[in-house]
Amino acid sequence: xxxxxxxxxxxxxxxxxxxxxxxxxxxxxxxxxxxxxxxxxxxxxxxxxxxxxxxxxxxxxxxxxxxxxxxxxxxxxxxxxxxxxxxxxxxxxxxxxxxxxxxxxxxxxxxxxxxxxxxxxxxxxxxxxxxxxxxxxxxxxxxxxxxxxxxxxxxxxxxxxxxxxxxxxxxxxxxxxxxxxxxxxxxxxxxxxxxxxxxxxxxxxxxxxxxxxxxxxxxxxxxxxxxxxxxxxxxxxxxxxxxxxxxxxxxxxxxxxxxxxxxxxxxxxxxxxxxxxxxxxxxxxxxxxxxxxxxxxxxxxxxxxxxxxxxxxxxxxxxxxxxxxxxxxxxxxxxxxx
Numbered sequence: 066x067x068x069x070x071x072x073x074x075x076x077x078x079x080x081x082x083x084x085x086x087x088x089x090x091x092x093x094x095x096x097x098x099x100x101x102x103x104x105x106x107x108x109x110x111x112x113x114x115x116x117x118x119x120x121x122x123x124x125x126x127x128x129x130x131x132x133x134x135x136x137x138x139x140x141x142x143x144x145x146x147x148x149x150x151x152x153x154x155x156x157x158x159x160x161x162x163x164x165x166x167x168x169x170x171x172x173x174x175x176x177x178x179x180x181x182x183x184x185x186x187x188x189x190x191x192x193x194x195x196x197x198x199x200x201x202x203x204x205x206x207x208x209x210x211x212x213x214x215x216x217x218x219x220x221x222x223x224x225x226x227x228x229x230x231x232x233x234x235x236x237x238x239x240x241x242x243x244x245x246x247x248x249x250x251x252x253x254x255x256x257x258x259x260x261x262x263x264x265x266x267x268x269x270x271x272x273x274x275x276x277x278x279x280x281x282x283x284x285x286x287x288x289x290x291x292x293x294x295x296x297x298x299x300x301x302x303x304x305x306x307x308x309x310x311x312x313x314x315x316x317x318x319x320x321x322x323x324x325x326x327x328x329x330x331x332x333x334x335x336x337x338x339x340x341x342x343x344x345x346x347x348x349x350x351x352x353x354x355x356x357x358x359x360x361x362x363x364x365x366x367x368x369x370x371x372x373x374x375x376x377x378x379x380x381x382x383x384x385x386x387x388x389x390x391x392x393x394x395x396x397x398x399x400x401x402x403x
Contacts, residue, residue: 067128092115110385114382129366130365140182145241145251146255147188147252147256148214149190149255152316154169154216158285158286158316159339165284170211176253184201185204186199186241188234196237198210218295227326231272232267242275256323257284258321259317279332280327280335283334285318287318290316293305293306293307
């Protein structure tokens with residue numbers, strides 16, 4: 066049997082020792098002087114209360130039975146995800162006619178699953194770059210951020226650069242390297258490589274010295290996909306598609322630009338489609354460690370047994386209290402009649 070206490074064991078002892086001591090003292094006192102407890106709680110009730118204290122103590126110790134020699138891999142790596150949130154991220158050419166954002170979300174989930182225990186940061190970019198999530202091990206927060214993520218409002222779009230997040234990425238990686246130099250760092254850039262700003266894209270070469278692995282993930286097709294108008298409001302009516310010269314505007318993946326970003330970061334390019342599983346690189350071999358066998362993973366929790374005992378004992382207390390109240394009311398009524 067193993068224990069996974071919710072608080073430090075010493076603190077639990079300090080909290081429960083006075084209550085257990087009081088219950089033992091009252092139990093002994095009621096046993097030696099039964100006359101003193103004729104109208105109060107007798108040995109039986111104080112025994113039940115002592116059992117309640119011990120059951121609560123055991124419940125907070127969280128006992129369990131380890132289910133075999135399961136070892137859990139923890140990746141000692143910082144993973145920065147850079148995601149395109151321009152209108153083209155919802156171009157409908159993923160899995161035939163689904164928005165590209167669906168594929169990006171699925172791939173980020175695969176990245177999270179591939180590197181358990183890693184810290185993740187999320188940077189998005191359209192007309193400007195924004196850090197949506199600093200480095201954290203809270204993968205639920207990361208996936209929640211992606212679930213509520215929407216592309217830039219179409220009416221405000223003035224063109225965007227595929228490299229506008231380069232400075233923010235370098236700053237994030239440099240800060241991670243300074244605060245935790247023993248951790249490795251990986252970067253995953255998710256986008257279509259389509260440069261719509263008039264200027265040349267900024268270079269990611271300045272981040273290469275901090276990058277130990279990762280990939281550039283390209284979304285879209287060479288034929289292109291139509292993009293729905295995004296207004297930023299919850300309108301029931303379909304706003305339709307972005308048009309160019311009377312026809313739906315198409316967003317086309319630019320492999321040359323994506324390859325340039327991959328070369329600057331020193332990571333491979335992987336063109337994504339719904340029919341192919343993502344191929345993720347291994348984390349650096351020096352950044353993995355294993356938890357002790359039996360401490361995490363397949364553990365059968367037993368705290369619920371003591372929780373049930375607590376509920377039953379509390380039920381006895383409530384029943385006794387109800388009976389005492391009824392007796393007192395009966396005495397009061399008889400006294401009033403007299």
